[in-house]
Amino acid sequence: MPLSVGISGANVHDSQALVPLVQGIPPVRSHRGPRRRRPAELHADKGYDYAHLRRWLSARGIRHWIARKGMDSSQRLGRHRWVVERTISWLAGCRRLHRRYERKPEHFLAFTSIACTLICLRRLTS
Structure with a gap:
């Protein structure tokens, strides 16, 4: 299930989005103990090798x-x-979301968040 979602321009490197995405993960309730605040x-x-x-x-x-x-093969991450x-x-x-119709990024992010919410709802009800 998607825990955090973000959008960026096509000319922005993927590694620049890692920190905001990890920081954007909300607290997740666990069966025991306090809520988890990080994965x-x-x-x-x-692309994230820095x-x-x-x-x-x-x-x-x-x-x-x-x-x-230059060291690890891309095949090892395939299972994840x-x-x-x-x-x-x-x-x-x-x-x-297949084609971006909105001009403002806030609107596109809102529709992406709604789609992620629907994905979570479908996973939880099935």
Whole structure:
């Protein structure tokens, strides 16, 4: 299920969106103990292989598996990447999001948030 959603321009590198997305994750209720305010682990591809991102994640106690440029193969993340690809395909099923009709980014973000809410509702009711 999508925990946090954000939009950016097509000319913005993916690594610049990591910090706001992780900070935007709301507290998640668990069965025992206090609410979790951060994810336990993060899987990312080679686009996020930067030392400052690794340090930022480690400082917050988030275990990370980020493929290293020139060293790791892209095949290792395939078993975790399908979750992201599946969620993107669910969002692509929303006709309004398939092609961006809104001029203001706030409106497009609102429709994306509504679509994520519908995805969560469908997952919880099935």
